[in-house]
Amino acid sequence: MPLSEYEQRVLEQLEHDLGSDPKLGHAMSRGQKSRGHLTWAVFGVVAGLGVVLAGVMTQLTLLGIAGFAIMLGFAIWGLTGGKPTSSSSGEPRADDAKGPAPKAAAKDEKGFMGRVEERFERRRDEGDL
Template sequence: MPLSEYEQRVLEQLERDLGTDPQLGRAMKRGPKARSRIALGVVGVVVGLGVVVIAVVTQILWLGIVGFAVMVASALWALLGGSSAAPVKGAGAKAKGKGGPAAKPRPTKKPFTQRMEERYDRRRENGDF
């Protein structure tokens, strides 16, 4: 079912509002992980598993603990590490000086949820539902 013109305008505005928030962009950034990082993490998990198996066979408790720690650390390093995605548009705009006139500080905006609540109230008052 296609969106009405009003719904399309609201959706476009929401996309624009979300795109201008660099903090949200950094928080929501979901880029592909570097393949080499994942490959090294898998190798680390396999090595840790091998150490755990050796520890079980030889019945050396501390070696098993070390092997398990290697497995967990390798998996976390591979999964939680940085991504190879490009930086978010507008996220570093303030850090890069363009040599032009100084940018005027933007007036503080109301939080997104508060603006949406005000819009909802206005629509309800105007009978746009």
């Protein structure tokens, strides 16, 4: 079922507002995680699991809780940590100056909703809906 004109205008306004908010973009961006960072995170989770198992085998509740805390801490650190995508002054880093790959640049020009609309139209034309 297609969107009404009002719904399309509201959706376009929402897309525009979300795309123009630099604070939201910075908060939602995730940096790439280094291999060493992820390796230490996995090692920490496995070590925490070992401490939990040691606590279960020795029937020491505090040791099990400590192991769980270690696992949780390393898991959160591994999931949230990463390299920043730009410097704190707001200027792009040297890595960012390269620009996107050619395919990615063409994809970004249409925008997310443009790609979704194209897929929907293609499916409707092919009778998949």
